[in-house]
Amino acid sequence: MIEEALRVRRLPERAHYDRATVHSIFDDALICHVGFAQGEQPFVIPTIHARVRDVLYLHGSRASRTLGVLRDGVPVCVTATIVDDVVLARSVFHHSMNYRSVVALGIASEVEGMEKLRALRAIAEHVAPGRWDDVRPPSEKELRATSVLRLPLDRVSAKVRTGPPKDDEEDLDLPVWTGVLPLRTVALEPVADERAAGMKAPAYLRPERESIRGGRGGS
């Protein structure tokens, strides 16, 4: 049974509630958007994340307003969206997007110790796989200044559209090009900082990699 808040009502044929679909969208999306309410006012804030097994981790400065509100245990909604294609139909009405989006509801809680360190590593590796081992790890002071939250991924739903435009029968003979325009997020050549100008960028940053994490239009 899907709880009502998570059930996809519009176009239910696009709904997915299985773990594999939900996890893959969080894994492919570079960033997510976190929603919380203060009184009646909702706020939606972009951030990066990482998924480890059935948990989504978020992090930020201990001084961040968003993380402070979340630490208070308010209900949260975390949404990640990837746009794969613009879908071009013969009528304005049937224009659409091919996309993958996932919504996770729940209450986040702060983690410490080894789980915190593992989560920070997962977040770093989500954005730049291979980077963690090359750079200075966090100091005790930096760890204290950072807050890491865990959101269990047990209240989730995904919505996915794929495929060509769906035109009305009576529009099929209109002399209009139809199809999809694929969009992809690609990494360009790394740009070295002044002091690193003579160094070769590490292999994990080279654009010839098939894609970066979040490489398919992650948002």
Add this chain to the structure above:
Amino acid sequence: MIEEALRVRRLPERAHYDRATVHSIFDDALICHVGFAQGEQPFVIPTIHARVRDVLYLHGSRASRTLGVLRDGVPVCVTATIVDDVVLARSVFHHSMNYRSVVALGIASEVEGMEKLRALRAIAEHVAPGRWDDVRPPSEKELRATSVLRLPLDRVSAKVRTGPPKDDEEDLDLPVWTGVLPLRTVALEPVADERAAGMKAPAYLRPERESIRGGRGGS
């Protein structure tokens, strides 16, 4: 005076409240995320949008849950985010992203008549500039099935990071490559629908265009 809900408190040097910055982020972002609360539970839903002067337009099926809630006049938060670069520092702690994000708060209201039609055109052209004039315009029935909402852009703030990593003084001699990895959303070759297989894709869809709207990692 910036109202408290909109004031950027963390890293206020990244804050922008001017119209030009706010507008350009909404214009460059392909999609946005709409936040609203039902009781204590926030929801964050992806959608496309268009900005016309000082107004942001959203649209969807009249049957959509999100649009139904918004039509009831609840407070809303619309956020658009563009990731420009991954920022790679010498320490894990100073890793960051170069990004542009904008938050708009307010109450949305439904529009009809000429404003509705102009808004639908602006939304279509936001995604695929040049497309509207090529395809069948909306019928009366399609217009009735579609809801268009306006959100005045008078309660807004933007947050922008640009530039290289900011390492700690004592890390500057670590033998680590540092710099930024630029991310861009690009359009690939259009893929024709079966029935349009013999037709040439219109010029406005060709990837040699410098970028599509939202072409810089819009999310």
